[in-house]
Each structure stands twice: as C-alpha cells, then as structure tokens.
Amino acid sequence: MAINWFKYSAPSTFYGLAGKLVPWFAWPAALLFCVGLYIGFFVAPTDVVQGEAYRIIFIHVPASILSMFIYLIMAAYAALGLIFNTRLSAMMATALAPTGALFAFISLWTGALWGKPMWGAWWVWDARLTSELILLFLYLGFIALQASIEDTRRADRAGALLAIVGSVNVPIIYFSVKWWNTLHQGSTIKFTGTSMHIAMQQAMFTMLVACWLYVIAISLVRVRSIILERERNTQWVKELAEIKQ
Amino acid sequence: MNWAEFFAMKGYGFYVWGSYGVALLVLLLEIVLVRHKRTITLQQLRLMRDVGDEE
Numbered sequence: 001m002a003i004n005w006f007k008y009s010a011p012s013t014f015y016g017l018a019g020k021l022v023p024w025f026a027w028p029a030a031l032l033f034c035v036g037l038y039i040g041f042f043v044a045p046t047d048v049v050q051g052e053a054y055r056i057i058f059i060h061v062p063a064s065i066l067s068m069f070i071y072l073i074m075a076a077y078a079a080l081g082l083i084f085n086t087r088l089s090a091m092m093a094t095a096l097a098p099t100g101a102l103f104a105f106i107s108l109w110t111g112a113l114w115g116k117p118m119w120g121a122w123w124v125w126d127a128r129l130t131s132e133l134i135l136l137f138l139y140l141g142f143i144a145l146q147a148s149i150e151d152t153r154r155a156d157r158a159g160a161l162l163a164i165v166g167s168v169n170v171p172i173i174y175f176s177v178k179w180w181n182t183l184h185q186g187s188t189i190k191f192t193g194t195s196m197h198i199a200m201q202q203a204m205f206t207m208l209v210a211c212w213l214y215v216i217a218i219s220l221v222r223v224r225s226i227i228l229e230r231e232r233n234t235q236w237v238k239e240l241a242e243i244k245q
Numbered sequence: 246m247n248w249a250e251f252f253a254m255k256g257y258g259f260y261v262w263g264s265y266g267v268a269l270l271v272l273l274l275e276i277v278l279v280r281h282k283r284t285i286t287l288q289q290l291r292l293m294r295d296v297g298d299e300e
Binding site: 037041046051052053055056059060063098099102105106109110113114116117214218221222224225228229232237238242243244245 | 251254255256257260261263264265267268271272275276279280282283286287289290291293294
C-alpha cells in the first residue's frame with residue numbers, strides 16, 4: 001500500500017490526523033508513568049552508595065535525554081522548514097520548543113535536588129551542568145525570538161537559524177563528561193553494557209518511553225492550535241466542525 | 246515498610262519528593278496551558294466567523 005506522505009505534510013490533513021493520534025500517545029504515556037514509578041519506588045532496590053536519593057534519576061535521566069533529543073528534532077524540523085519552505089515543519093518546531101524547555105528545566109531542577117545531598121551543592125559550574133543550562137537558554141531564546149517577530153514567515157526563518165546554530169551545544173552536553181573532568185558522573189549505561197541493577201534499568205527505560213509518548217502527545221495538541229491560528233483565513237478552517245458549531 | 250518510612254526516604258524525602266513533585270507540577274501545568282490555548286483559539290475563530298457573518 002502506498003501512502004502519500006506529502007498529503008500529511010499539508011496542515012489541513014495533518015490537523016485531523018494529529019487529533020486522532022493524541023489519545024494513542026497520551027494514555028500509554030499515563031500508564032507507563034505509573035508503571036515506571038511503581039518499579040522505581042517499589043521494585044528497584046536501594047543504591048549502595050547513594051541510598052534512596054538515587055531514585056531521582058528515574059525522572060532526571062529521561063528528562064535530560066529528552067531535553068537534548070527534542071532540541072535536535074526541533075532543529076531538524078526548523079531546518080526542513082527553512083530549506084523546503086514547508087509550513088508544517090516550521091509549526092512543529094514552534095510546538096516542540098516549550099516542551100523542550102520544560103524538560104531542560106526538570107533536568108536542572110532534579111539535578112540540583114540530587115546534587116545537594118550527594119555533592120553538598122545545589123549548583124556547580126561544571127561542564128555538564130553549564131551546557132545543559134545553555135540548552136535551556138537556547139530554548140527560551142528560540143521562543144522569545146519567534147514571539148518578537150510579527151511576520152510568521154520571518155519569525156520561522158530567524159528561529160530556524162538560531163535552532164540550527166544552537167544544535168552544536170547538544171553534542172557538547174553529551175560528551176562533556178568525557179571531554180572534561182566533571183563533577184557530574186559519566187553514564188552508567190554504555191553500549192558495552194551496564195553495572196546497573198535490572199529493576200533500575202527497567203524503571204529508567206519505562207520512564208524514558210513514558211516521557212517520549214508524553215512529548216509526542218502534548219506537541220500534537222499544541223501544533224493543532226498553531227495550525228488553526230496560522231491557517232485561520234483559509235476555507236478548510238472555516239468549515240471545521242469545531243468552528244461551525 | 247510503612248508509609249511514613251516510605252515518604253521519609255531514609256532522610257532524603259525532601260530531595261526525592263521535591264524532584265518528583267515539581268516535575269509533576271510542571272507537566273500538569275503544561276497540560277492545562279495547552280488545553281487552555283486550544284479553547285481560546287477555537288473561541289477566537291468562532292468570534293472571527295461571527296464578525297464575518299455580520300458583514
């Protein structure tokens with residue numbers, strides 16, 4: 001069966017598709033959050049070194065991973081919009097930015113609450129922490145820049161450039177623990193295997209998938225509002241059932 | 246294990262629940278804001294339609 005993907009790159013078709021997809025991501029996300037937290041708090045054992053405080057990683061690590069991934073996806077959408085002038089990809093980039101900023105914030109916040117009992121400091125100017133803070137500022141800069149330009153086409157282009165240039169920061173965050181002597185520990189899960197207890201891995205992985213699904217669901221809902229706003233003068237929007245009623 | 250012991254997290258309760266509490270709050274706030282945005286957008290579009298009808 002041949003699917004015409006271009007059909008779904010039209011905001012008018014994507015609007016309906018996105019609406020149908022939302023519950024398929026939102027409900028599994030809610031379920032997996034419950035499963036992940038259950039495993040994380042009731043199945044996973046206490047850490048020998050870090051005691052109970054280590055349980056913060058079940059939200060800290062997924063939030064941090066996603067804050068980086070969302071940025072790359074946002075930059076990729078922005079680049080697509082810039083190169084091919086596709087309206088929908090620019091809208092997707094705009095829809096992803098606030099969620100990315102929130103995950104970067106959660107990463108920093110939970111990191112501070114873990115750092116205080118473990119390192120004795122809420123914050124240190126360590127390479128990992130500093131580059132993650134810059135990521136948060138890049139998200140906020142992207143949002144502010146787009147909001148400050150009245151003409152949406154120009155706002156998209158300016159935002160896209162910022163997003164693309166800023167993506168250089170993502171590998172810096174990722175490799176910071178290898179390149180520099182950081183207080184932040186290196187990753188426990190490597191491609192070569194891990195020393196982590198199996199229940200801890202399951203909790204972290206479940207929470208990661210839950211966060212992914214959440215991000216997809218929330219950005220689909222957000223992009224639907226953006227589509228309506230930007231296409232408000234078109235006939236298909238005027239003929240929508242939710243507008244006509 | 247009783248609940249008081251569970252919430253105490255062996256002395257790390259403030260840090261653990263401070264992390265999860267704020268994360269939950271942030272996500273719930275985002276859900277409320279995104280849904281609010283949709284309601285507002287639809288209202289505006291209906292308003293635009295009504296104004297258009299009068300012309």
